[in-house]
Amino acid sequence: MRLLLRTQEEEEEAGWDYASADTKTHTHCYHIYPAMMIPQVARRLIHTYGKGAELLLDPFCGSGTSLVEARLAGLNAVGLDINPFAVLLARTKTADYDPILVRKQAHALRNYVDDLLKHGIQPEPPQFFNIDYWFKPEAKRDLALLRYAIEQAIPTETRDFFLVAFAATVRESSNTRLDEYKLYRIPESKLHAYTPRVFETFWERVGRNLRGLEEFFQERVPATHVQVYERDLRQGIPLPTATVDLIVTSPPYGDSQTTVAYGQFSRLVLQWLGYDDDTAKSIDRRALGGKIAPVQARYESPSLVTALEAIAQACPKRAKQVKQFYDDFALCFPEITRVVKPNGYACFVVGNRTVKGVRIPTDQILIEIASCFGWRHLTTHHRNIPNKRMPLRNSPTNKAGELSPTMTEEHIVILQKQP
Ligand SMILES: C[S@@+](CC[C@H](N)C(=O)[O-])C[C@H]1O[C@@H](n2cnc3c(N)ncnc32)[C@H](O)[C@@H]1O
Structure with a gap:
């Protein structure tokens, strides 16, 4: 794997904010995408937790930030996303065009x-x-x-x-x-x-x-390759068991209706690219938390229960919607766990959003859910989201201009799969 220019001590001192970093180098400049990962964060996670690694997985790859960084660091990578526009971006950004x-x-x-x-x-x-x-x-x-x-x-x-x-x-x-x-x-x-x-x-x-x-093209490791699948993660990962060394991913922050609407962002483009209206319009409904369904994954999260109780006092319907997102998220874990090698790492970049005035500690909920599937929490890094990147301010009521400063911080949760 290629080495970073900064020493580990310099990295630690600099923190994880990367407030003045150029996030549009390489193919990262191709196209914006909601809630993009910072390339510097992906790069550092690969460097820190991917020593000797050969295969990286991003199961919510979006525009493919971590997949691009994988090739630059000399790793093969696999990405999945339910949104065909994300898949187009991720494939194009990692392709070997001359x-x-x-x-x-x-x-x-x-x-x-x-x-x-x-x-x-x-x-x-x-x-x-x-x-x-x-x-x-x-x-x-x-x-x-x-x-x-x-x-x-x-x-x-x-x-x-x-x-x-x-x-x-x-x-x-x-x-x-x-x-x-x-x-x-x-x-x-x-x-x-x-x-x-x-x-x-x-x-x-x-x-x-x-x-x-x-x-x-100049800096990627030519022998590496990337495969990107348009797929709902809940339907499985097209990889054999115990083949992935490292996961670097940023899952959705919550259901698309009330957080980041990846589908709405992509709709007009998809329609111009020839996708039918139904496909283009249904992405947010098909994404995690998109529709209410019976619980299918068994998991326990005391932090989620506490948050849901508080939200339910203000609005039982919202509590149900929030719960659905975590039910769906938990449903992804058996597959995520299956494909990772024993002792492999998973790095999740998450945000703790606020619903009905209640802060939802997704970083903690993630640790609790993952522990039900055989993951150990190693550490959590924190990063402030610089002002220039505030896509995470959302409209809780879907009304234009009505903003809620839900997230000014991200949490980078590091998990290790138990042997
Ligand atoms: C925070 S974004 C990822 C952004 C990405 N890290 C980047 O830098 O562009 C989360 C992604 O999860 C995808 N997603 C939501 N539900 C999904 C599902 N059930 N299966 C796979 N991907 C899903 C969304 O379409 C979105 O692209």
Whole structure:
């Protein structure tokens, strides 16, 4: 495994905040994603708990931060996510595209787009629910042209690289408020003054992502590989028993309805990429805690019981929803435990959110749940979430602008599987 430049003493002194760190190096710059892990945190966890490790698993891989860091550190990696857009990002960020080839293709694509524009060719935009509510006519027209050009001019082997830049362009040229991860429209009063810049945005993205690719391509360990599956973790992990050395992951903070709405964040992009409305809209319902179901995993967590009792006093329905998330989370543990080698490590980055004024100690609840499945708690590191990364402020009522400062701190819980 490659060594970090900082010594262990320097790391300890610096803490885990990484407030001024550049989090957009390598392919980490490709696309934002809600509640992304800090690359520096993943890197340090791999360095500290992955000595001699060969295989890393991120069972909630999102945009693939820990998978990218695995390749840079010389580990193979496997990622799972229920959200097809997360899977696209994670696959693309860890792929071995040759930057020289991609640069040539970008050049060819540009010429092709110019030709289409010169000849007034206007491909049909997709027809999905409410497209005219979310996109101005000119944005819809230019995005349709770009989408068509990528399809025609770029071979399938490298197409995802361009689709990720296209995805960022969809988001930035839509009528959504970019300061929210949930879907909120720019107010009518401001919409008329807003001019989407589809082509400029796309070429800026392609250029920036190419620089990230070059850095990644140079520094990744070529012999390593990454496999990413679109999968609900509760349905199992496609790996043999006792094959994983290290888990580095950040699970969802709670159900998507009331915390981070990964599905809402991804919906418009997925619709532009050709996913049907149902798939694009159902992600949050299908994610952990998405719908009420009978308890299936046996676990005990006194800290959860205490928190639920307090929430139930204010709102029994909310208590039930919160419980569902942890029931679903516990359901993932038999599989997580099965695939990890004896004495293997699991590093979970979690946040303690507040519901109905009650702080839910997820770090402690996680330790209690994991202990029911044969895990020992080693230590917990704490990190302050710098102001510039406040996606964790959420709207508890789903109302635009109604923020609750639920999390200013993250907890990095380190567990070891009992032999
Ligand atoms: C906090 S995010 C992970 C972010 C990631 N560490 C990154 O840096 O981008 C949690 C992820 O869990 C995924 N998720 C939720 N329920 C899931 C399930 N049942 N199976 C697999 N993934 C799930 C969500 O789609 C989301 O991408």
